[in-house]
Amino acid sequence: MTDKREYRKRQFLRSVKTVAEYLDVVNRQLDGSPSCLFRGHRRADWPLLPSAARDSFISRREESNMLAEFIRRSLPHTTSSGLLSRTDWLAIAQHHGMPTRLLDWTGSALTALWFAVEKAAEGRRPAAVWVLPYTVDDFLDDEEKAPFGLHETVLVKPRHVTPRITAQDGWFTLHRSGRTDASAGPFLSLDNNKGYRERLKYVTVPATAFGQIRFELATAGITAAVIYPDLGGVAQYVTWAHKHLGDEINYRLGSREPL
Numbered sequence: 001m002t003d004k005r006e007y008r009k010r011q012f013l014r015s016v017k018t019v020a021e022y023l024d025v026v027n028r029q030l031d032g033s034p035s036c037l038f039r040g041h042r043r044a045d046w047p048l049l050p051s052a053a054r055d056s057f058i059s060r061r062e063e064s065n066m067l068a069e070f071i072r073r074s075l076p077h078t079t080s081s082g083l084l085s086r087t088d089w090l091a092i093a094q095h096h097g098m099p100t101r102l103l104d105w106t107g108s109a110l111t112a113l114w115f116a117v118e119k120a121a122e123g124r125r126p127a128a129v130w131v132l133p134y135t136v137d138d139f140l141d142d143e144e145k146a147p148f149g150l151h152e153t154v155l156v157k158p159r160h161v162t163p164r165i166t167a168q169d170g171w172f173t174l175h176r177s178g179r180t181d182a183s184a185g186p187f188l189s190l191d192n193n194k195g196y197r198e199r200l201k202y203v204t205v206p207a208t209a210f211g212q213i214r215f216e217l218a219t220a221g222i223t224a225a226v227i228y229p230d231l232g233g234v235a236q237y238v239t240w241a242h243k244h245l246g247d248e249i250n251y252r253l254g255s256r257e258p259l
Contacts, residue, residue, distance in 0.1 A: 012204070013203050015126065018213065033133065037132045038130065040128070047189035050173075051100060053175070067086065067100075105173060113205075114214075117209075138155040139154060150176045164229065
C-alpha cells in the first residue's frame with residue numbers, strides 16, 4: 001500500500017533557484033494546456049489543508065454558525081449581498097481572515113511563486129509551489145449543497161466578489177469533511193486525496209534562493225502592491241522597498257550570489 005511519503009516522491013518535480021528555472025519547469029508540466037492552478041507554500045512540508053483544518057478542528061456545525069454570523073455582521077459593508085451565494089460569502093470571509101474549508105489557488109504561476117517566497121524562509125526549509133491540473137469534472141455543480149453538504153472535494157471558480165480575488169486570479173478547492181454534522185471527522189489534505197493526489201505535482205525553492213526570486217518577481221511586476229490592491233498592499237510594498245529582509249542583503253548591494 002502506497003503511503004504519504006511515497007506519494008510525495010511521485011509528486012516532486014525539481015528544485016529551482018530562479019524565476020527562469022521555475023517557469024521552464026512549469027511550462028514543461030503544462031505541456032501546452034492552460035488548465036492548471038498553482039499554490040505557493042513557504043514550507044514544502046505543509047499539507048494542502050484549508051484553514052479550518054489547521055491547528056484546532058472546527059466542526060461543520062460551528063463552521064455553519066460562523067458563516068451565518070459573518071453574513072449577519074457584514075451586510076452593512078457590502079452593496080451586493082442579495083446576489084451572493086453562501087459559497088461567495090465563504091470566499092469573502094476567507095479573504096478577510098476567517099478560517100474556512102476553502103483552500104486558495106491561483107491561475108497565475110508567478111503569483112503562486114510570490115506567495116511561496118513572500119517572507120523569509122524558516123531556517124533552511126525550502127518553499128514549494130503546487131501545480132494542480134484540472135478538468136470540468138472537478139467543478140462544483142450543486143450550489144444547493146455547498147458549502148457544507150458536499151460529499152467530495154470540488155473546485156470553485158469564484159465570482160470576483162473581492163478585489164483580491166481579481167488581482168490574484170483566485171480560485172478555490174472547497175473541501176469536504178466527515179459526513180455527520182457535529183461529529184464531522186478531520187479534513188483530508190488534497191495531496192493525499194485519491195481524487196487529486198496522482199495529478200498534483202510540486203516544485204521546491206531552496207531557502208537560499210528566496211531573496212533573489214523576490215527581486216526577480218518585483219522586476220516582473222509581481223509585488224505586494226499588485227497582489228493586494230488596497231492600502232495594506234501599498235504599505236507592505238513600500239515597507240519591502242525600503243527595509244530589506246536578511247536574505248536580500250547581497251542583492252541590495254548588487255551581488256548576485258546568496259549569502
